[in-house]
Amino acid sequence: MGKVNTLEQAGALVNDRDRLAMGGLLLQRIPGAFTRELARQGKRGLKVMKTAANYDFDLLCLAGCVDEIAAGFVSFEAEFGFAPNFRRSVQEGRVKFDENSCYTVIAALRAAAYGVPFMPIANLGESYLASKFKTVNNPYGNGDGDVLTVPAIYPDWAVLHVQKSDEDGNAIIYGPVFEDLIMARAAKKIILTTEKIVPLTEIQEDIDLAAIPGFKVEAVVEIPNGAFPGACQPNYDYSPESVEEYLTIKDNGALAEYLEKNNP
């Protein structure tokens, strides 16, 4: 039905300065191939969000694609250390890190999904994060204190990598969904990369899991191994060697070579 695009065509949908909610978490079911395509296309000024990220956000920092990151955590885990390009970009003032508690990312997306300007949340204790958000009076309370709120964030795109989609974008995530479904509801439109494009009948066999409806999907690209170097369970685990290789990139030449070599 015309939604099946090449990675290049799907990448071209994203405009400079768009806001992207990117699916998966850390090295789990991330849109790795699509992230590299954004870098290859030299996007600028993107605003990206997720609860906890590493490879994808770090690469976008390295490639100079992002202006602003809203997240609770941006780092690799123990074996790989911190996210070096994220750190450097923030410390050098090239990227604004809008630190959130992971839950405030979720609350911002919920507000967008529900079409309301803000979401009330439980308190965040004494914290510099709490001071980023405003309170409102509980209209049903007995003057028993204010309620913390988080403003809606409306992503232009939810960029998600899934195991299975039909050519219209009716798609299934197997295993942990992380924040993907909230992103799919909060965003204006969805860009999907999928391990496999399958006939609708195969989606219908697991219809209770087909929580991504085609009518919100603007592009579907079949990319086996599309979460690389991340994991896409149960298909494949993340590749520690490839993460290490990524972490050796020190300059634009090496980045270009890396993006060329790893396409998709």
Next chain:
Amino acid sequence: MGKVNTLEQAGALVNDRDRLAMGGLLLQRIPGAFTRELARQGKRGLKVMKTAANYDFDLLCLAGCVDEIAAGFVSFEAEFGFAPNFRRSVQEGRVKFDENSCYTVIAALRAAAYGVPFMPIANLGESYLASKFKTVNNPYGNGDGDVLTVPAIYPDWAVLHVQKSDEDGNAIIYGPVFEDLIMARAAKKIILTTEKIVPLTEIQEDIDLAAIPGFKVEAVVEIPNGAFPGACQPNYDYSPESVEEYLTIKDNGALAEYLEKNNP
């Protein structure tokens, strides 16, 4: 693990004046058998809620179990007409009908699930329903008008009928979930009736659908045909004859006979 109870034991968990969110919708996957048990045990002063109900709420009205109903719609559909005992109870002032838009029931449950005192929602137009709810100022707005809110409702129990549960209450709903999962999260505890108690290994085969966690479940009762006279797809459809039979009940004697005959 001690959660597998008889219908009578599970019914005894509910105290007079408790607030119950009851699963399913109209005649789809309702806790029919558990509703009759509440009637047999002569509960009083219950407060019940759901987006759209008929048999279960109507029966609780007939049996004098409820004081208050929060719902968007209480009626049978075309072939059976309105819900007669609900209508009579409200018109005679024995039951308070707190009419909601279905969405405000959902918003009230979401607020409870998220642990916040209220949920902002989109506007409800010029409506007597809108006048039930209070507005707050959008703390992130430019004085561009107030936001409608719905206060949290915390059910004591979510009472749900499912196709499959293990003996700990790790349970799966197949097909439409209606508001069951929101109820499961908003309520303090869950009472489950299930078509079948299965080994945990069978739950794990469909783990992505096992969205009801045993740790919130207080009782699990195996009741094949437990949604009767409602449907539990794909196992069985609703029984028009049995609904008709229910609708012929005119007095307490006939009700007692009906409850005796239809146990569970």
Next chain:
Amino acid sequence: MSEELNYSKADIMVVTMARLLKDAENAFMGVASNLPFFAIWLAKELYNPNLVWLNIPGRVNPSPSYAPKSTVHAQLSHKGTASVTLAEIFDMSARGELDVAFLSGIQIDFQGYFNLSHISDGTRIMVQFPGGAGSALICANSRRVILWRTRHDKRTFNEKCQVVTASGNVYKVVTSDVVFKKDGPTLQLESIHPHTTFEEVVENTGFPISPAPFTPEPTNEELGLLREFDPENVREIEFLG
């Protein structure tokens, strides 16, 4: 002239509503919504295969193999293409992404405001109706609301609803006898079904109306499809009782 017609009031209502969906992006139907069920089904068959069908069980674009009496029946989930819960459909409406929604009223007034709630004497409820279900949200936030009502009399179409359950983006009102359009603040007669006359409609309508042409009749193709899909005449169910 109704003896001469080869179609029922249900048929012309269904067909008229189906034709209103020719350019619709998506259409939502709720509980007790038999005629919208047929209208959406027919529109997808004949006029707008890309129309996104949204319903209470939360299966997008079902392919029912027969017409159930309940409009939350499992047939509404049959061979759907994705799962979107009712809560999420309401969220879509809240975000302004519902294009067409079908709603009904037991009383509908000259402004298109409607009552599904109750009739009271000012202090207590005299007649309790079923309640508006999702109407209040849906009517205020969907782009185009089509009201339908199988009864056309002065009790239904009145000067002003005492209790307003919902109001908002009413686009058309399709009754057993006519089509109204919402034009500015009030309902205007748009067409009259051929089985009746302007005089009869005036007699049965509790607010002022101006003459209008006849509603285009169902075609044989439309009627043939409906009869083949619904040999048991479930589409007449809202006219019973």
Next chain:
Amino acid sequence: MSEELNYSKADIMVVTMARLLKDAENAFMGVASNLPFFAIWLAKELYNPNLVWLNIPGRVNPSPSYAPKSTVHAQLSHKGTASVTLAEIFDMSARGELDVAFLSGIQIDFQGYFNLSHISDGTRIMVQFPGGAGSALICANSRRVILWRTRHDKRTFNEKCQVVTASGNVYKVVTSDVVFKKDGPTLQLESIHPHTTFEEVVENTGFPISPAPFTPEPTNEELGLLREFDPENVREIEFLG
């Protein structure tokens, strides 16, 4: 005296934290949380089989067949008993239903406030840390927060955090060298791991502490189970680099 011990700092930290879970209802662990992974695993094996294990992938009570290096790895979903998304686990915390949560800080001050955010010179960020992930919500709303930290020096344990990422219901702080308890408004030394001395701890702690007994050592049963489950010594990973 560390040559004489038959266990590592990781071992005593894991065992100490596992023992804190003897009476816990549920326990949540997040990203980059290797030691809590082992502590929860061991507690369920040995002390509290009914402990509900909650994690980021959102599978309740996994049965990992080995210890992964990433604590959001698919092994955290392996043979789980139900699916509860991360958002829903945060909701549980917001409702006050999370009993124990494991959090860590790069800087932890005498009040148990901690910093995972950054170090600034007042106007710009000099050192960017990973961010607190879910800490701010979790620390403020869970019943008992156990902080752990594999480094014990004055840069970590300081008088006052310049930036507070999270604070709240801190219960214990388990470090490579000691256990602190939160007693009133401040951290108090509760025990000292046998490989070190009070004098060394004073030297490495940036706020005043009083003497305390040694931490009970791991038993052979505890160590045996850990070694059998983790022959590759993944539990040492937080001590590397």
